[in-house]
Amino acid sequence: MSAPRVLLLGGTGYIGQAFARELAARGWDSRTLRRSEVDYTRFDRLLELLRASRWDFVVNCAGFTGKPNVDACETAKADTLLGNAILPVTVAQACLAAGVTWGHISSGCIYAGAKITENGTQRVEKDMTSPAAKALLAGNRAAIHGFTEADEPNFSFRHERCSFYSGSKALGEEALRNHEGYIWRLRIPFDEIDNARNYLSKVQRYARVYDNVNSISHRADFARACLDLWDRRAPAGIYNVVNPGYVTTREVVTAIERVLKPARAFEFWADDAEFYRIAAKTPRSNCIMDTTKLLATGVKIRQVEEALETSLRNWQPEK
Numbered sequence: 001m002s003a004p005r006v007l008l009l010g011g012t013g014y015i016g017q018a019f020a021r022e023l024a025a026r027g028w029d030s031r032t033l034r035r036s037e038v039d040y041t042r043f044d045r046l047l048e049l050l051r052a053s054r055w056d057f058v059v060n061c062a063g064f065t066g067k068p069n070v071d072a073c074e075t076a077k078a079d080t081l082l083g084n085a086i087l088p089v090t091v092a093q094a095c096l097a098a099g100v101t102w103g104h105i106s107s108g109c110i111y112a113g114a115k116i117t118e119n120g121t122q123r124v125e126k127d128m129t130s131p132a133a134k135a136l137l138a139g140n141r142a143a144i145h146g147f148t149e150a151d152e153p154n155f156s157f158r159h160e161r162c163s164f165y166s167g168s169k170a171l172g173e174e175a176l177r178n179h180e181g182y183i184w185r186l187r188i189p190f191d192e193i194d195n196a197r198n199y200l201s202k203v204q205r206y207a208r209v210y211d212n213v214n215s216i217s218h219r220a221d222f223a224r225a226c227l228d229l230w231d232r233r234a235p236a237g238i239y240n241v242v243n244p245g246y247v248t249t250r251e252v253v254t255a256i257e258r259v260l261k262p263a264r265a266f267e268f269w270a271d272d273a274e275f276y277r278i279a280a281k282t283p284r285s286n287c288i289m290d291t292t293k294l295l296a297t298g299v300k301i302r303q304v305e306e307a308l309e310t311s312l313r314n315w316q317p318e319k
């Protein structure tokens with residue numbers, strides 16, 4: 001049987017590079033397509049390319065993230081919508097017309113908070129920095145649950161407060177609702193390679209650290225799990241692809257201090273009010289995601305504590 005032929009869109013980006021490495025490691029026949037070679041954001045150009053030769057799978061890592069952070073999306077709204085809401089549908093429709101299966105990178109940033117079970121009832125706690133949520137984090141973690149793929153996003157344009165980036169990612173998912181393919185939700189990528197985009201590098205470089213609780217995705221684990229889903233022909237649909245579990249930023253800082261022993265001391269923002277007054281413009285998503293659906297397919301992915309610890313132990317400068 002010949003190796004699968006995979007077309008990689010956005011393979012030049014931070015997440016796309018992890019897919020390119022994983023595809024090469026598997027010996028699959030892949031091609032990274034850049035917009036500068038073929039403008040794949042145009043339906044006609046992409047369809048022509050898909051029809052010109054045999055492709056088994058299209059991986060769409062292209063999108064508009066905002067640099068250095070999502071605040072940049074607030075002043076580049078057209079690019080944000082084009083990259084995150086329109087492009088995914090363009091890719092899905094070109095793939096449908098060409099008869100090729102696709103996978104798209106979505107984000108967990110379309111949720112805020114976590115689900116709490118107390119006294120036999122479940123509620124959503126959007127603010128996991130509240131005193132009640134902090135008490136649960138300290139003493140009753142079994143009461144805290146992540147959002148599943150069946151939960152409606154609660155940090156989107158359909159809700160009172162979200163970032164333009166998160167709204168555009170939720171809109172992308174909504175637009176893909178009736179298109180069959182894989183939607184892989186990534187959340188706060190990190191790994192062992194120092195990089196301005198790596199969460200572990202960001203925490204080390206922030207003047208002050210914002211404490212909250214999140215599920216996070218090891219970059220290579222993420223790419224491996226996404227490709228495994230297609231490789232084992234798991235049902236198409238939405239998957240939360242994070243390392244199972246969650247971490248507080250304080251736990252991440254403690255691990256950095258213990259393993260990397262940096263010269264600096266870490267300081268935290270006093271509260272949300274101070275963080276948003278000084279360091280951020282648009283609201284940030286912080287959330288916990290449930291991986292039951294992913295794990296039920298048989299795909300293996302490390303627990304978050306193991307992925308975090310191994311990344312810090314293997315910490316290396318960017319090549």
Ligand SMILES: NC(=O)c1ccc[n+]([C@@H]2O[C@H](COP(=O)([O-])OP(=O)(O)OC[C@H]3O[C@@H](n4cnc5c(N)ncnc54)[C@H](OP(=O)(O)O)[C@@H]3O)[C@@H](O)[C@H]2O)c1
Pocket residue numbers: 009010011012013014015016033034035036041061062063064065079082083084105106107108169186187188189197
């Ligand atoms: N990084 C994160 O923290 C994060 C978290 C959750 C989800 N995601 C999602 O993961 C995907 C990849 O993110 P990334 O961090 O790898 O992004 P990135 O480093 O900015 O790379 C994105 C790539 O997309 C292509 N692209 C297509 N249209 C674009 C446009 N209008 N503006 C900019 N680039 C465009 C570019 O490739 P060419 O021009 O070479 O074709 C670019 O290299 C995105 O959908 C993003 O929303 C990222």
